[in-house]
Amino acid sequence: MTNDPAPSAPGMPEVIVGLVLLAVVGIGGAFAVMRLDIDPVIRGIILTSLSGIGGMAGFAGAHLLRIRSWAAFGVRRTSGRWVRRGILLGILAFLAKGAAILAYVQVTGDE
Incomplete structure (x- = not known):
């Protein structure tokens, strides 16, 4: 060994x-x-x-x-700048997901 x-x-x-x-x-x-x-x-x-x-x-x-x-x-390691960008993009993705769900329900009538 x-x-x-x-x-x-x-x-x-x-x-x-x-x-x-x-x-x-x-x-x-x-x-x-x-x-x-x-x-x-x-x-x-x-x-x-x-x-x-x-x-x-x-x-x-x-x-x-x-x-x-x-x-x-x-x-x-990363900088605080990239962490802030990640948080912001995560929030934007979350909001976009909500908008996409609302659009899907309006178009299909699915619940």
């Missing part, structure tokens, strides 16, 4: 661990949620959230497989 330093970039082991965790949390979580006797709206919100949670679990697993800097995964 050698004492080689951890690779500087993620490799196939990290990809495999990330995908497995994504599947376990996303698909396994979906099966678990579908068995619950809860309101369909709440179920939909939870299932939608599982895609993001599964992705974060996969990323965390890949990171923890061989501890390395976040920079190896392309994560780096």
